[in-house]
Amino acid sequence: MxxxxxxxxxxxxxxxxxxxxxxxxxxxxxxxxxxxxxxxxxxxxxxxxxxxxxxxxxxxxxxxxxxxxxxxxxxxxxxxxxxxxxxxxxxxxxxxxxxxxxxxxxxxxxxxxxxxxxxxxxxxxxxxxxxxxxxxxxxxxxxxxxxxxxxxxxxxxxxxxxxxxxxxxxxxxxxxxxxxxxxxxPDEDYQLPLGQAEVVREGSDITLVAWGAQMEAIEQAAQLAEKDGISCELIDLRSLLPWDRDTLAHSVRKTGRLIINHEAPKTSGFGAEIAASIQEACFLHLESPILRVTGLDTPFPLALEKEYMPDHLKTYEAILASMNY
Incomplete structure (x- = not known):
């Protein structure tokens, strides 16, 4: 290593x-x-x-x-x-x-x-x-x-x-x-599977899914939620095409709640595809609407970059909204 x-x-x-x-x-x-x-x-x-x-x-x-x-x-x-x-x-x-x-x-x-x-x-x-x-x-x-x-x-x-x-x-x-x-x-030559999500942390109350840099945002949000007694399951999608519907659906059937976090704008972002697919697979298991925490539907700003980013605080607010629905 x-x-x-x-x-x-x-x-x-x-x-x-x-x-x-x-x-x-x-x-x-x-x-x-x-x-x-x-x-x-x-x-x-x-x-x-x-x-x-x-x-x-x-x-x-x-x-x-x-x-x-x-x-x-x-x-x-x-x-x-x-x-x-x-x-x-x-x-x-x-x-x-x-x-x-x-x-x-x-x-x-x-x-x-x-x-x-x-x-x-x-x-x-x-x-x-x-x-x-x-x-x-x-x-x-x-x-x-x-x-x-x-x-x-x-x-x-x-x-x-x-x-x-x-x-x-x-x-x-x-x-x-x-x-x-x-x-x-690892120093050696190794490969990780494409098209397979990873459950980074198991939880029982709500599922959080992201990819890339936004994994840090949902991890920090989960730490805040844990102080409120909320158990978050964290999933890194890793591949968006093909994407691992089965792993995510299995998690949502367990927790009954889902928050999707991505940095791209909300409209037609990949979170929309995830939300549509998971509600088809898990409709009768959902305890609250699937929520998306995303970038804004604007060009990416310079001076207001921090306001644009779907950070851990916005994700934490979405966790509370979902749990209190």
Whole structure:
């Protein structure tokens, strides 16, 4: 075991992936000579050479067009989009090419070797062009997988699993957590299952579900609720496509209550899909309405970032509202 922050865990996973797979290429804006804007790819070019870790032109559509091309030829493409806010110029390549390549060819061709890494979310005073959480746009697209880690140990195992999964994966990295804390990370090569949620803490009164950086918010809210004698079950979804309905439904049947926390705006956020699915599966077990604690339906603000964030206090208020319904 080694102590790593989230960035170091991602770098370690990339190092292992490229060491164990000679066809793996790592590329994106500024990823080569100095390791990208956050230094996630530091020293990879030194170790693997400029042919396997290299800078691209500043064109997200081009990055993903190139990635689709080499993945279609059987290579492992690890593409970085510098900020998730910049992924939209590549939207057509991702949803109309990456996601549909296998289906439209009748499984004769695929781009399953493609992984798209991108930092997302607020918490760094990045304002509206460096703070968005666009995961819900992509969960509407069959053919993709969407993965979000919550800590360094999870990041390494989930990223290695994403790179080796036979489907195109978008790996959203919570940039707020990059250097926020260190954790124990196994040194060896390991993978964590995609599409499987984790029950981080068991409880009996109410279920709280989140992913990525928002896991910290629900953990802090659960600590406040515990002082009131409320037992919270905490679930990290980890994968949003596919997502683990069974684990969440099992929890809600036990507790009878559910709060969903995500940083993206409420309208058409992924929490809406969770709420609809869980009420279908658990309607007769619910003791109160499913609640969503989310970002606001506004562009991401700069001066009012703290007011925008769905923090532990807003989550705690929702816990009380649900329990007192």
């Amino acid at each position: 080694s102590k790593m922050n989230l960035l170091q865990a991602i770098n370690n996973a990339l190092d292992i992936a490229m060491s164990t797979d000679p066809s793996a290429l790592c590329f994106g804006e500024d990823v080569g000579h100095f390791g990208g804007v956050f230094r996630a790819t530091s020293h990879l070019q030194e170790k693997f050479g400029k042919a396997r870790c290299f800078n691209t032109p500043l064109t997200e559509q081009g990055i993903l067009g190139f990635a689709n091309g080499i993945a279609a030829q059987g290579m492992t493409a690890i593409a970085e989009i510098q900020f998730a806010d910049y992924i939209f110029p590549a939207f057509d390549q991702i949803v109309n090419e990456s996601a549909k390549f296998r289906y439209r060819s009748g499984n004769q061709f695929d781009v399953g070797g493609l992984t798209i890494r991108t930092p997302y979310g607020g918490g760094i005073n990045g304002a509206h062009y460096h703070s968005q959480s666009p995961e819900a746009y992509f969960t509407h697209t069959p053919g993709l997988k969407i993965v979000v880690p919550r800590n360094p140990e999870q990041a390494k195992g989930l990223l290695l699993a994403s790179i080796r999964d036979p489907n195109p994966v978008i790996f959203f990295e919570p940039k707020k957590l990059y250097r926020a804390a260190v954790g124990e990370v």
